[in-house]
Amino acid sequence: MEVKERRLKKPLRENPYLTFTQWQFPEDPEYRIIGKVVPPKDTDRITGKAPFSRDIKLPGMLYAKWLTSPYAHARVKKVDVSDVKSMPGVYDVLVCGDPDLQVEGSPEGLGVCEEYPWGQCNVKRPDIAFILPCEAVYEGQPVAVAVAAETPEKVDEALKMVKIEWEELPFVIDRDEALKPDAPIAQLFRGQDVNVVDPVAADLHSYVPWVAPGSDKCERGDVGKGLKEADRVIEFEIKVGTNCWGGGGVEPYASVAWIHNSYLDIWFRVQVPWMVPESAAGAPRGITLPIAASLAGVPLDKIHVHIPYTGAGFGGMNWVGNGALPTLLAVVLSKRTGRPVMVLADWSSFSGITEEEEGHYKFKVGFKNDGTVTAVEIWSNASRGHAGLAIPGCEKLFGITTIKNCRCESTVPYINKAPAACYKHGTTETIVLNEVFSQVAAALGKDPMEVALKNDGYFGHPMHPDMDEVKTKQGFPLRDSLKEVIEAGKKAMDWDNKWHPPGAKKLPNGKYHGLGFAWADEWRAGPWLPFASDNPYHAVLYFLEDGTATIKGMRTLIGVHEKTTYCQIVAEEAGLRYEDVELDHEFNEARLMFPAASGGLTWNSVILKELGMKAKRKLLEVASVHFNKRPEELDIKDSIIFERENPENKVTVRDIVSRYKAKFAGGVWATGETVLKGTEMPPTPREVHHWGRQAAFVEVEVDPDTGKVDVKKFVIVNDVGRVINPGSVAGQQYGGVYMGLGRAHTEEIIYDPLTGVKLNDSLTWYHVPTITDIPRLDAIAVETGLGYSAYGNMGVGEDPNCVARAVLRSAVYNAIGKWIDEDPITPFRVLKALGKG
């Protein structure tokens, strides 16, 4: 079968750091608009016109900020705000313990939890954040006091006048140390006498069904037996994800709340703005609005949500309340002052209420001499930033390999760092997956791609013939995604000519040359199924008299061409011109599908396809009166309705809409309940199949004297099933790779070991790569049609970052012949591995 590949080929302009490229591929006769390069509809973000929450100005608006803890662990013994309250321009002062801050179930301070019923807090959940508590459990935590005043400057002045008596408490920031018997208790409010997170309370089973209820491990087969079957067994340890910032974008949080006339208006930076009621399908939960309604004392449907542009969209913004906390504080202060209040999360030069997932991992791997892995055992103490990835290895090692015998176990401590959350899902899972196969390939002296292909599978089943049978039954093409992405990437990297044994190639410039390969699956958005009959998602299409149409449905614009891609799909299906369709993303009465980020277009292409199809049906039904024909005898193309048998008998959509205005009142509604091809459940533990693969290839030069790793070339290959918009795919490939590379080898929060205080929480010393630090990227999209959504498409947003993190490890090993047992792979660690640090 010919591999159909879409890739970036033709540079639009040369730049030493970036290649801006245009997609070149043959016209697809099946679609007019989908998969095509079209003028983007969301240019406001790059022209600077896009408003963000921080840009909102309302009459009489107050500004508010909070104090942050100077200590890694401390309690507030006494607060004196008498000088603050009398300051001119100060309108309100909130102190921890105030009844207005209490949410049912939270021990103290304003907490936001995902548990039901709304607002109740399960304090045993390690990813729960609180603001304004009396016990600070990490340095920089919003704590003790918040002030509202007429200007940001007055707020800062007022906060300086707060007098606090602290009781410093023992702290622990190292995950291994926290698990030792004599470790200090890191978070007293949890009410435990050890630091270990209770797996029953964490309730991992509800996120990963193959984890037994109340358990902190997942098992398949018999690991002991698998190790005995192995020709060789290796053991190794790594620490990954250590100390990466989890801010999720450089836009500092700002939220505005205004309670007026029994309504609550909110402007905020958030990824999932709306509340979704609990459903049989275990629908995802937007956490902010129900608690906001409760705090404001207004019914949920009297909240007006405004979601200006956001700097980025990451899951971590939702479930630990990262986006919610400033908003809820704004609600409390608006209620108390009667004014609109903007809360500015300005506790640092970048917002850091959460951190990236991190952990210490111990591996035991058995394998045959041909590269077949027979058993894997992993223990880790990784943070549970996202409960779905609570036990590293349970997701990808279980889900996308043929390995029959696996056991992944984790013991998670509470520590004195901000709660971890995911900011590109599956990063640590991808590292764990690749560490197994990279180390096996290295031990055998084999090409890592050979080992990957040998073990690629699906929940212990091989791709061939087991999954071929499923694909055939469900009408999918018999394509092999991993094989195809590897072929495309190898060719682009010129792998066969560049590959060499570890540590074997020193360049004339004195540096070591290295090549790396990593792979993973396409990460589908959550274990929940949004196609259930009781799902709460809607989209509406309103036709205007000028013949244009507006899609209405709420979702956050996080910068992945939402307006463009949504309009492409609806225009395609409805027969409209692309330029005649717009998106109104702030429509409170309809909520587009969750999530906004991971697989956002994948899921939403289902509801948008349905919307386009229904809109076309509606137009044809109305037009049938005009033509005096049955709807089936008519068609629409480029916003012109015509008779199929006699295309010259035609009328514009504008004429039909303006003439029969009443027929279009109320719009056309789609509910997302249409089950389309590819959404049937396969016979696996997952709700949708998982056949898409991705691969990353990197070429590096490592300076043995300075330890610096220069990334010279990067090839990213993603099987996206089908490209809806080439620019959106490429943008996410570029963004993900660059984010991953930064976290792989330049970015690291430095903690003072004696106080637990962050030393570099600013962009001066926290090294996010600049445009001069990133390599040229060859971004390739493969279209196998194996995706589970409406067009055989699947997501790309999460994946490039995950493999970029993983791939650098094997490339540096290939360069210097030594594994670096901890990332980020900064010069400090490279030189340490070489005995120079």
Added chain:
Amino acid sequence: MRTIRKFEFLNARTIDEAVNTLAAYKGKAWPFAGGTDILRMMRFQPLPENLYPEVLINLKTISPSLEYIKEEDGILSIGALTKLVDIANNALVGERYSALANAANKVASPQIRNMATISGNICQLTHCLYFSKPDNRFHCLRKGGSECPAQLGDNRYCSIFGDVNGCVAVNTSDIAPALIALNARIKTNKRMVNAGEFWDVRVPGSTILDEDEIVVEIQVPRPPPDAKSVFMKFSIRSSIDFPIVNGAALIGDGVARIALNAVAPKPYRATKAEEVLKGKTIDETAAEEAAIAAVSEASPLSFNKWKISVAKAIVKRMVLNTKSR
């Protein structure tokens, strides 16, 4: 982003007016050149309350202007207010004083180089992680405190050549090693100082300048025609960063001057490396010997042994680079 600290801003019309005002405020007024360092400090506020200036004296309004580059009688004179971008792009500086041009070109980012001045760069406060933490979180020796938290803390970027008065923070000026290697002199309103004697470790300052003293000019003697000067910088990112280690060298027949910075509380003159090179032809062996000699007196702290390897590499590469003169 927190709001910036309040201050009064006065435009000085003459050098005398500037220094007289500085004297009148007895340490509560600071000179203001490009402002890129001082405004950052006024926003993040790492100092204790008693050390902040109440007044910033704008030197850019001084007449005649202190912004010029000229060469007369074998001396390059650069006005104190000359912007780094102009030094980096000056053909004369690039041709005859290339270490200085390259150093100016490696400071921070284009936007900062468009604002920052040569005098501001050499007078910058230390950027030690402990010193820079906002809200005086670490009341260290450079703020009038009684201990250096970096000595026992995470000192991965700190001095590898010991402390000065107990402080192990490093000086992060990119211009400083170039001036020392080029044997420059720094002219103030009070005196003329050799570059090698200009820096100090004070509370909180990093130079020998008095409260009522400002830099007015940098003077650099033209290097011998056969000599070549180079500047190199190692940082985590290739742009915008402060140096982890940087250095400059001037090497020719009968001359070998090598300086490193970001390796000690004050810029470090690698005299042992200079001695090694005396009378030698520059080759791989000589460069390696010089590099070893340059770090022979290093005594790393608990987290920063790696910087010795980096410093050694910088010296060796600088020396070899001068071979192509």
